[in-house]
Amino acid sequence: MEMMKAIAVRKSTRNYKSEQISDDSLNIVLNAGCAAPVGMGAYDSVHLTVIQNSSLLDKITKATANAFGSPNMKPFYGAPTLIVVSGKANDKAPHVEIANAACVIENMALAATDIGLGSVYLWAFLASFSKEKELLKELNLPEGFVPVSGIALGYPTEPLTKEKELKQTIKINTIK
Numbered sequence: 670m671e672m673m674k675a676i677a678v679r680k681s682t683r684n685y686k687s688e689q690i691s692d693d694s695l696n697i698v699l700n701a702g703c704a705a706p707v708g709m710g711a712y713d714s715v716h717l718t719v720i721q722n723s724s725l726l727d728k729i730t731k732a733t734a735n736a737f738g739s740p741n742m743k744p745f746y747g748a749p750t751l752i753v754v755s756g757k758a759n760d761k762a763p764h765v766e767i768a769n770a771a772c773v774i775e776n777m778a779l780a781a782t783d784i785g786l787g788s789v790y791l792w793a794f795l796a797s798f799s800k801e802k803e804l805l806k807e808l809n810l811p812e813g814f815v816p817v818s819g820i821a822l823g824y825p826t827e828p829l830t831k832e833k834e835l836k837q838t839i840k841i842n843t844i845k
């Protein structure tokens with residue numbers, strides 16, 4: 670798919686088939702994520718955790734629902750794969766780990782769109798780790814890393830075909 674078309678077709682998918690994505694598709698998405706720009710080129714300050722274990726996905730789902738007081742909340746919308754992006758904070762560049770995660774996730778979302786997968790940027794599920802500290806240990810993160818964002822991946826129930834019009838919807842001021 671041409672890049673501008675992928676940008677126009679990408680949207681947050683909130684309905685997924687239960688079928689797992691192939692390892693080939695997963696690797697395409699992960700490779701795209703790893704090609705993203707990262708502050709100061711510090712790729713070792715970013716960590717990706719692929720979760721395809723339904724029992725762990727269920728635990729995070731329940732803890733998120735609990736944190737929000739919404740028992741029926743489905744933070745992953747039934748997607749069979751969750752990629753958690755974790756980062757290491759850097760005192761010299763406050764919040765850079767969040768910016769890094771955003772770049773990695775958008776690259777993954779566009780790659781997913783390109784190969785016909787649905788995706789959605791995820792933030793709400795992070796509340797699960799604040800609510801249940803033990804859950805964080807199940808991510809097996811290296812020392813010093815904390816989850817900062819995530820992306821759900823799966824086959825959308827409806828294929829992504831509609832191209833949004835690319836126009837300037839965000840307010841812009843230009844200084845010439």
Ligand SMILES: Cc1cc2nc3c(=O)[nH]c(=O)nc-3n(C[C@H](O)[C@H](O)[C@H](O)COP(=O)(O)O)c2cc1C
Nearest residue numbers: 679680681682683744771789790791792793794818
């Ligand atoms: C930083 C960030 C956090 C987000 N967190 C969530 C989330 O937790 N759950 C969710 O369903 N969508 C989440 N989204 C998706 C946005 O709601 C969505 O991208 C936006 O409404 C635009 O819609 P589109 O992605 O279909 O173009 C998040 C997006 C961003 C950039």
